[in-house]
Amino acid sequence: MANRSAARRPMHGAVVRTVCAALALLATLNIHGTARAEDGYELWLRYRPVEPAWLARYRPHATHIVVPDDSATLAVAGDELVRGLEGLLDRRLPKVAAVSGPGALVLGTPASSPLIARLGLDLDALGSEGYVLRSVRIDDHPAIAIAANEDSGVLYGVFHFLRLVQTRAPLEALAIADAPAVQHRMLNHWDNLDRTVERGYAGASIWDWHKLPDYLDPRYVDYARANASIGINGTVLTNVNANAVSLTPMYLKKAAALANVFRPYGIRVFLTARFSAPMEIGGLATADPLDPRVRRWWQAKVAEIYAHIPDFGGFLVKANSEGQPGPQDYGRSHAEGANMLAEALAAHGGLVIWRAFVYSHEEPDDRAKQAYSEFVPLDGEFLPNVMLQVKNGPIDFQPREPFHPLFGAMPRTPLMMEFQITKEYLGFATHLVYLAPLYEETLRADTRVAGKGSTVARVIDGSLHGYARTGMAGVANIGTDRNWSGSHFDQANWYAFGRLAWNPHLSSAEIASEWLRMTFSNDARFVAPARDMMMRSREAVVDYMTPLGLHHLMGRSHHYGPGPWVDGGPRADWTSVYYHRATEQGIGFDRTASGSNAVAQYAPEIAAQFGDRKQVPEKFLLWFHHVSWDYRTRSGRTLWDELVHRYTRGVETVKNMRLTWQGLGEFVDAERHAQVSAFLAIQEKEARWWRDACLAYFQTFSRRPFPPDYEPPRHSLEHYRSLEFPYAPGI
Numbered sequence: 001m002a003n004r005s006a007a008r009r010p011m012h013g014a015v016v017r018t019v020c021a022a023l024a025l026l027a028t029l030n031i032h033g034t035a036r037a038e039d040g041y042e043l044w045l046r047y048r049p050v051e052p053a054w055l056a057r058y059r060p061h062a063t064h065i066v067v068p069d070d071s072a073t074l075a076v077a078g079d080e081l082v083r084g085l086e087g088l089l090d091r092r093l094p095k096v097a098a099v100s101g102p103g104a105l106v107l108g109t110p111a112s113s114p115l116i117a118r119l120g121l122d123l124d125a126l127g128s129e130g131y132v133l134r135s136v137r138i139d140d141h142p143a144i145a146i147a148a149n150e151d152s153g154v155l156y157g158v159f160h161f162l163r164l165v166q167t168r169a170p171l172e173a174l175a176i177a178d179a180p181a182v183q184h185r186m187l188n189h190w191d192n193l194d195r196t197v198e199r200g201y202a203g204a205s206i207w208d209w210h211k212l213p214d215y216l217d218p219r220y221v222d223y224a225r226a227n228a229s230i231g232i233n234g235t236v237l238t239n240v241n242a243n244a245v246s247l248t249p250m251y252l253k254k255a256a257a258l259a260n261v262f263r264p265y266g267i268r269v270f271l272t273a274r275f276s277a278p279m280e281i282g283g284l285a286t287a288d289p290l291d292p293r294v295r296r297w298w299q300a301k302v303a304e305i306y307a308h309i310p311d312f313g314g315f316l317v318k319a320n321s322e323g324q325p326g327p328q329d330y331g332r333s334h335a336e337g338a339n340m341l342a343e344a345l346a347a348h349g350g351l352v353i354w355r356a357f358v359y360s361h362e363e364p365d366d367r368a369k370q371a372y373s374e375f376v377p378l379d380g381e382f383l384p385n386v387m388l389q390v391k392n393g394p395i396d397f398q399p400r401e402p403f404h405p406l407f408g409a410m411p412r413t414p415l416m417m418e419f420q421i422t423k424e425y426l427g428f429a430t431h432l433v434y435l436a437p438l439y440e441e442t443l444r445a446d447t448r449v450a451g452k453g454s455t456v457a458r459v460i461d462g463s464l465h466g467y468a469r470t471g472m473a474g475v476a477n478i479g480t481d482r483n484w485s486g487s488h489f490d491q492a493n494w495y496a497f498g499r500l501a502w503n504p505h506l507s508s509a510e511i512a513s514e515w516l517r518m519t520f521s522n523d524a525r526f527v528a529p530a531r532d533m534m535m536r537s538r539e540a541v542v543d544y545m546t547p548l549g550l551h552h553l554m555g556r557s558h559h560y561g562p563g564p565w566v567d568g569g570p571r572a573d574w575t576s577v578y579y580h581r582a583t584e585q586g587i588g589f590d591r592t593a594s595g596s597n598a599v600a601q602y603a604p605e606i607a608a609q610f611g612d613r614k615q616v617p618e619k620f621l622l623w624f625h626h627v628s629w630d631y632r633t634r635s636g637r638t639l640w641d642e643l644v645h646r647y648t649r650g651v652e653t654v655k656n657m658r659l660t661w662q663g664l665g666e667f668v669d670a671e672r673h674a675q676v677s678a679f680l681a682i683q684e685k686e687a688r689w690w691r692d693a694c695l696a697y698f699q700t701f702s703r704r705p706f707p708p709d710y711e712p713p714r715h716s717l718e719h720y721r722s723l724e725f726p727y728a729p730g731i
């Protein structure tokens, strides 16, 4: 009541004038962008006004928007175009029913828009998600058509069109046709129902489970917009270390509320299925996949899910891996487990995405070999709606791994890629590491299984084996931090993942330019050095953490900082010493025929190359070979000297990245510039920590001095070993 009467009270004239002046000032700041502090919330969809010269060039192409408003997806497509262009072109763009002069942007499908139908555009090869952007004439007026077979294609076309303006591409004579090369482009959230995020470094989970389904955080819409803008069309809401509670009626209602928000944006919801759910929430005494009661339970559960979420995508399953329950608990195979769920989902058009990240409890053999040994014999045994999701490398998202030997080895089972976007092993949120070069390196790797050019990208896009289904998943780096990803530059990894899932043949450097232009500035004096900094960042982290093919050297369990000395504990393959095998004689994991023979899992040409220390790319030397400290590397340095050199080079690169960023202050708002600077300072400090700790430790084996001109570690090995981080994030 008190509020109401206050609202009714007339405002005093002076107050009104001050408020108006303040609003006007805010509006100016808003329009001219640069002066305004930015917190990164808007991601790459900032839509700040283009420079005056571009304004003159773009405005004639965009005067009004003609879009049918008969579907939720076309409505959001039209709204996004209005929002984007009104920001970029600093003018009103009416949505109208007909072309009323030059500069119309005409959106729709042949079915929804008579104008689009009349144009007779060739949409045959574009499938359900592709689109064309085409300069046309309508009623004798120049116009631009954004057309597709289905509404979601129109939405993707809108985002592409906005990207053209955001990156200052010409709009004259547009003749663009594009379609995704991969069907399922998905984020995997390792988010728990209590809002913690496994390996999350960007705050809490954005899913506010407690307030769902009644309260829909507006952030869910912005999440969907951001994902649609890069073509992501599926999201797994829950952690692969799954909780059966997420399949109970209460939580299905919550998931359904999210699915309703995402649907107009072309995004389908998936959930993780805990294999033992029939026991935990179903009251059964077993979860044996061949037991008829278990099968019936899953069938009923799946039907219940579809009653809540009619376009439910399916289940992502981590089974018999790191303590998760699975079919092997009952002596059944992964195929028997996956097929049981697949049968239940098939009737509704759902998928089972079964993870290949498994390694046995008994650790009898090289962990790098286990997924291949387990799954290759099952090729051809999975039902058609099962896909197998394989991590990029055979161990676990390390700064550098060779491609996983499963790629190319299962021609009768559709394999999906699993990349990690969150930087569990690459410095968490504070290290600036642009991951697209890592993704690109894997995608371009040649498996050689069907001659030259049998790249991993061609396994993933299905062209190599003729897969009927294709997919790529990224473990999300998204949380409640205002900037979504924990750092401004980690947004680039989300962005790049989406772009590569759409087209695994894109180049990481081009994606970086695109992202920088949209996120920061189109000024060439900014874009070139900033891109160069991003492109160097992945090699830098490899150098200062795990050069020359070393891997798995991080701190125990939280994975923060160096821990090459990690030893003992529940399993050997959770230690560092298992992987580097350093002795006074040498270092490295012998995976050749004289060792674990993991090389034999690759095609013969690749096995021969990786298995021969003269031919193996040096970046994988210690992944595949145990070599002596005096081994001559290709630079002419001994292995020990080369190790010191590379660790040092990594730190130097970070120093240079800092200098580059310092010089870019005039192009970036103060708030974001300052945070990136502060994080780069942390990165430099931690890079030096990694270098010093690892070299201090390895020197106890090599017993060789630091080469001249290379600084010794700042502290003793005991100091580094004594550091503890009981509250490191992500666990």
Ligand code: GCW
Pocket: 190, 198, 199, 240, 241, 318, 322, 357, 396, 397, 424
């Ligand atoms: O990289 C490891 C992580 C685990 C994760 C597991 C997996 C979700 O340390 O936190 O569990 O991989 O991919 O299943």
